[in-house]
Structures are given as structure tokens and as C-alpha cells.
Amino acid sequence: MIRSHFGLTRNPFDTDELTLLAHQQEIFDILRVHAQQGGLCLVLGEPGTGKSVLKQALVTHDPKRMITPVVNRTLHTYHNTLRILCEAFQIAFVGRDHHCERLLVQEAFRLHRTGKLLVPIIDDAHLMQTDCLRKLRLLFEDFPRSHNLVLIGQPPLLQSLSLSVNEEIRSRVTYSVMMPRLAPETVETFIFDQFDRAGLGHNTFTQDALALVVRASEGLLRRTRNLCLAALIEAVRAQTRIVDLKEVNRVLIQPHWRKDCDAPMP
Secondary structure (H helix, E strand, O other), X not given: OHHHHHOOOOXXXXXXXXXXXXXXXXXXXXXXXXXXHOEXXXXXXXXXXXXXXXXXXXXXXXXXXXXXXXXXXXOOOHHHHHHHHHHHOOOXXXXXXXXXXXXXXXXXXXXXXXXXXXXXXXXXXXXXXXXHHHHHHHHHHOOOOOEEEEEEEOOHHHHHHOOHHHHHHHOOOOEEEEEOOOOHHHHHHHHHHHHHHHOOOHHHEOHHHHHHHHHHHOOOHHHHHHHHHHHHHHHHHOOOOOEOHHHHHHHHOOHHHOOOOOOOOO
């Protein structure tokens, strides 16, 4: 609908085509170095700060050279997590945990002998049970040195690892980073970059509308993307090619954008 109305050939703010911002690129480069040396890395941040974009960049970077199995369903037990890892490594899953562990280690060394790097990613790691995380840490201890286990999660993960009972995990962390909210100038640059990639003019949003989007996004990439897309949809509905305050405000009056809105009465 947006492409047809604005005469575009590419979707604006397409998540499959987002480029890394400068601070994300720096984190990405460091994670690659730790994959060569062996590491346990923490990538932390509030929801919407760009962790998923960074994960996608790791997965798609060089699939022939860097193997990046991803465990997304972190509420699973250790047994089911092993099943997911076996699927990612294309290993036939069998019922016993120790047998699956042995097959995973064998596959890891086979890939290592072919010169490949292993970067297993645990997404939403703050939701994973500590016992499961501890068992995974022991499993990856048997992997070849050229691997980097990356835990992606929200700040409570760091609080959990700071407990004395989890010292064995925290003491093995080789790199950790907290992904920050973006400065207003960076948010504006991100929006214009996405306009350029999609073929939209920088004047698609008026100055007032752009300023409101930057302010309402609060430095979060996901909020910026969702607000811009919703405003573009409102422009389509209004049959205009310019997004002004009216279109942005139509989005911001929706309950999920209003932090101070009262809960509906039963």
C-alpha cells in the first residue's frame, strides 16, 4: 500500500535491509574478533534499542565462513534447547541429552577443521533459566576455541549474572556492552537514511512532523520505525504525499503510544 501510493519499488524501513549504525557496527566488529579468539559475550539493552538488527547482521554476515545457530525460544528446558541447537546444526536429534551434546561437539570440531567460525546466539537470554544457561556454558566449554557464545538480552540478565551463585558464568564473560538509546540527531539521520534507501524524499515528513517523531521515539529504533510506518499509512489514508503533524498525531493518540493513558474500565 505504501509502495503503491508513493511510487516506490522498495519497502521503507524494511527490517531485512536495515544497515548498522556506527555504534552497532563497532559492536559487530568486536564480536567477530571474539569469535576468532574464543569468547562469551553479552549484548544488553532495552527493548527497541537495535539488538535484533545486530543479531540479523551476525546471522547474514558470511554464512559460508561464520556459522550462527540461533536459539530464540529461551523459555525452553535444556533438553529442548539442545533440540533447537541440533536443528540449527542439521544434526539428527536423539532422545538422550549426553548423546546430543557429543554430536554437537563433534560437529563443532568438524566445522573448526574446515576453517569456519562458530557464533551461537542465545536471544532473550534474560528469560532463560539459570540452570539451563549453566549447562549450555559447560557444553560450549568443550567446543573449539574459535567460537563465541553471544547472549542477547535485557539488563536484568546482568543483574542475574552478578549473583554469587552465577560467578562461574560471569567470570568467563570476555566482552559485554549496553546498547544505548539514540541521540535525536542519530534518530533523524536514521530516518533520512531509510528514506534514501526506499526512494522517498527528505521532505516526505514536514519539519514539525519529523521533530515530533524524533521526540516521541525516545531514542528507540523500533519505536522510530513503527511510528514512521504508521504515519506513512495515515498519509495513504488521507491521500496525501506529505506527512504532517496531523498524520503523526493520529498515530500518537492510539492507546499503546500513550504512557499516561488510564486502563479501560471493566
